[in-house]
Amino acid sequence: MVRAGSGKTTTLRRKRHRKLCKGFRLSRHNLYRQSISTLLRARAYAFRDRRVKKREFRSLWIIRISAACRMRGLRYSEFIHGLQLANVMLNRKALSEVAIHDPAAFDQLVELAKKSIKK
Template structure:
């Protein structure tokens, strides 16, 4: 009895990897074994990139809050400490947005915290 191969699903699996490698340079998009390694590595980069994106955005929010507090002669660390002391539950993302787009509201927050 001849050997049976599952060529349909094998080809489907290879085509999926080659499709994911679209846009890669040279043999990384053409040759299956090289493309497979490149796609696996790209998934690792994508995973760590999603984590780095969160880290970078938090850093950006902190810089914006710091710039907003410095205009009133206060420091970021002191401002955050006083926020927690007064039980003000506003996250850094919202604070940075307020400091950039609503300076009067941000001034009111600073006045409340430092009163």
């Protein structure tokens, strides 16, 4: 005999599942069997991309710092090395923000890095 597939618990489980699939396109949000596989894939991407996001932001900060350094006649690697020699403990996110919003302060950091490299 076939099991009942339209009971209260089954309906509630499917309803809860459909709520998680909100925003999916076409039949992926309202056809139950198709939405299961789509949700599994979406959660796998979400798990993976929480780590990828960190990498991408660090890469963006490095690109911004590098561009700002090159405008001032210094390579990124030399700049970071000079800051390490000068014991400046700013992370790349902070350096990127300084480079964008406070160019005068970034000029001072570049000069500090240049002086500490020459020593």
